[in-house]
Each structure stands twice: as C-alpha cells, then as structure tokens.
Amino acid sequence: MVEIPDSLRSVFSATVHERDGTYVVEVPSGELNHDTVSLGETYRIAVFDSPTTAQDEHEPASADRAQSDRQRGSSGPPVEEGEIRDVTIETTGDQGDGIAKVDRGYVVIVPGGQPGDEPTVEIEQVQENVAFASVVDIDPRAL
Template sequence: MVEVPDALSTLFSAQIETDGDRYVVEIPKSEVSHGAVSPGETYRVGLLSQVDAGSSTAAPTQAPKQDTDPGRVDTGVPQPPVDEGEIRNVTIESLGDQGDGIAKVERGYVVIVPDGEPGDSPTVEIETVQENVAFASVVDNDGRTV
C-alpha cells in the first residue's frame, strides 16, 4: 500500500506527453486556481502508474474510496474535499479582498469564513460548496458558541 504524507499539496490524474527531447505532465488549471500549486514554483512530484483492469502484471493498488453521496458523478476531476453541512476545524491563514477569513484544507482548497482573523482556529459549518471554494459559518470560536 502507498503511504501518502500529510504534506501532500494536490492529487490529480494526467497523461505524460512527449515534447521533443523531454516529457511533460500538465497540471490542471483548477489546481492553480484553488491555490494547490503556483506557476514558477518548484514541487516534488510522485508518479503512480495506472492499473489496467485486464493486466495481471500491474502493481496492486488500493481501491478508490467510494463516495457516499449518490448525487455525485465521478468525472475523473477531483471533487471538493468538503461537503455542505460538514462541520470542520479550520485555521484562518489570511484575509480576502472583502475582509473575510481565508482557510485552506486538503489540496489547498479554500474555505471562506466571515469575520475570521488570521490565526483564529474556529469550528465551522460548510454552507455552500463550489468547484474551487466553499463558504462556511462559524459555529464555535475558541469554545464560545457564535
């Protein structure tokens, strides 16, 4: 079984393309737009081969986690790592343009928290989930119910 470190920034599928005397792995635009990676930065990359269903020589892999939401369709594109109604502990890292707190969770996915201040670690309820951002409300801030 492959052990995945907590420091994993992003996980996606891509094909390796040939470009002259080099090979290219394209990063999906969504990974940049939600802050998992930034152009011009250097990253460590790990590659896992795709298992062919009919191949007996492929390395064994862990079965993908089945999504418990029957409304979600597997499109091959990573889904947001949060669900509406989910309760989460987050840490506010910065402030957005409108003064709301910005927290990041798995894969750099952004959660907007109204009235959050950098360094706050509130418990929030995810209210609205979009492709690259979620909006949450504080349900408990440092032991005080809001």
C-alpha cells in the same frame, strides 16, 4: 459572504519554483482535467502569502475527516455542505473575510475570521474551487 466573481476560474495552493532563470507556479493536473485552464492560454493570477502549517504537510487529524475524504475521492471538493470542520484562518481576503485551506489546498471562506483563529465551521456552500462556511464555535483565543 464574500462575493466571488464569475470570472474566477480556479483557486489552489502552489509553491513558486525557480527553473532556468524563471519562476514557475505548478498548476495541479486536476485544473486541466476539469477544463479550468488550458495549455497555451494566458491567465491572470493573484498571489497570497500563505505560510505552510503542520496540517498542510500531514494527513487530516480526524479519522472522520479522512473517511469522508476517501468517500468523496480526490477528484471533487474535499468538503460537503453541512459538514463541520475545524479550520485555521491563514489570511484575510479583499472583503475582510477569513481564508482557510483544508485538504489539497482547497479554500474555505469564513466571514469575520482573522489570521491565526481556529474556529469550528459549518460548510454552507460548496463550489468546485472554493467553499463558504459559517462559524459554529469560536476559537477561545480570539476572544
């Protein structure tokens, strides 16, 4: 699995907006509520190109997934260890692992995943801002 440095404080999706001649990335309020970031502080950010997918714009397709999200509420990670999910790999990270996003832009790292792959994965490790998964069923288009 990819190694996440202890200095990583937050992973979320956001849109860059132009405002009064400057560019703004809006930080979700949950990042402040969980003391991940503080007002007035300076942070280093990384930017990954991530085209919007239909799944990002709509409710989860699966009734089980929607029910699971309601049980967890919107304050914690939207996945649980042992959960099985269908994901779409959007990009690859520096270590070559696939990066997928699920509900609320939450990041799931999938070893060996390539952009466009749609594997079924099992969530193995959950952290506040990122989860790690293993492939349990390979996307047939990737063969």
